[in-house]
Amino acid sequence: MRNLSGNLLDISYLDTLAAGDSPLHRLDPRAKLIVTIAFIIAVVSFDRYTISALMPFGLYPVVLISAGRIPAMYLLKKIFLVAPFAVMVGIFNPLIDTTVLYHIGPWGFSGGWVSLVSILLRFCLTVAAALALLALTGFNAVCESLLTLGMPRPFVVQLSFFYRYMFVLGEEAGRVARARSLRSFDGRAMGLTEFGSFSGHLLLRTLDRAERIYRAMCCRGFDGHVPALRRMRKGVYTDVFFVLGWLVLFFIFRYYDPAGKLGAFMTGVWR
């Protein structure tokens, strides 16, 4: 549990990175958001046995990370932190889908293994791109861009409240867990009854806090509408260039399979 609050603080490091300065930081948040969404759609749209055609897509996160001077190790750690979810999604594929698709030397690879690798690859690509987007833009700017791109305001407000109080709740949970571990000497994990009262308390505190926050909002004239200052500037050439350039590249990666062509070309040359 101590790790929970530690990891949350670690996520807020993305905001620290977003305060940095590089040509990518200076781009309009909307441009980065649009390209990243297009990237994610392109990556997940391939069929389930695709591996090689996904490779060129690695270019996008790599460019963001290197040109945006984001510490790659930090990002990798974050990806590994959530990787178990992706593994869970694909872990049974090798058992279910046993048709052999490829042979490398004496080994045959079943469709299940291929699709598992494909899932993991897609997962790494999309999560890396999303984290890089946050590290270059900041959560709030992403929320604002969602708003200007037409996402309904209640959703955006919900999202930004979630982000704001995630840290408060995380710290609270961390403190309670620490207080518990300081008074439990046998080193056992939390039992079910303990966990019940632990989570129940957190829920009650959260409700109380929600009540107080709502009061604080009412005191300052809240009427169901969260006002926001517009600070989005107009898009400039570089933004448009960034969006169009990547969209064209993704289109080529998606429909012309440069990796496959290159492979065919190379094997053709050697034959």
Place this chain on the structure above:
Amino acid sequence: MSHHIVQALDIHYTYPDGTVGLAGVSFSISHGESVALVGENGAGKSTLLQHLNGCLLPESGSVRIGDSFLNPKNLASVRRAVGMVFQNPDDQLFMPTVFDDVAFGLLNLGFTEDDARRRVAEALETVGAGHLAGRPPYKLSIGEKRAVAIATVWAMSPDILVMDEPSASLDPRSRSRLIALLQTFKHTKIIATHDLDMAAQLCERTIVLHQGKVTADGQTVDVFRNEELLHLSSLEKPLGMQNCPVCTTAALLKSPRSHHPHGH
């Protein structure tokens, strides 16, 4: 709202779980007064403060702010007049950045964007938090959070400033800065606190609450001299009005020496 009078007339309030919050509280505070609200934990201070801008409505009795009695219909105008700083700044800072948070109330009041920006900048400068404008609130220290929470209310230039434990968990320097800042606020101030030294510095008048009732209401100096009254409310004389323990100890340490002037 010409006179900024705050008047409580026999307010009773019981919480849904049966806890008695207020059991008949009455007082009248006139414009420009600075009043400390003191009392033991659970005496009803926070409950009373929440009545002053309609966060809670009394079961019986009434609250008068300026010319009108508080009711659900005039809540908006009352809340505009009464600025409330909550005990926990995390409850008060809910927007993504400090700047947005201070602007929240102003935009709700219908200020134009330019005016709002100007006033936000001024309010943040006033509390010494100008450099924090772009930061997200969860990254601030408690002292910074408190300063920003005050700015959110300060920016709306309320006629009456109501604060719940403003000096709690502040380091000594932030505390003195807070006191200096509050001294510049010339309108009505109502401050609930356990920090009796601060109360003595800021407020000429003190109301003591005990078990939901007013047990004393008068000049701060007189109230704080009444040790019996303070004891009843689990309070102690402010350090500033006690004999300084350091000086007393130093005097005790010195005294044996004075008997042996020719010692080592």
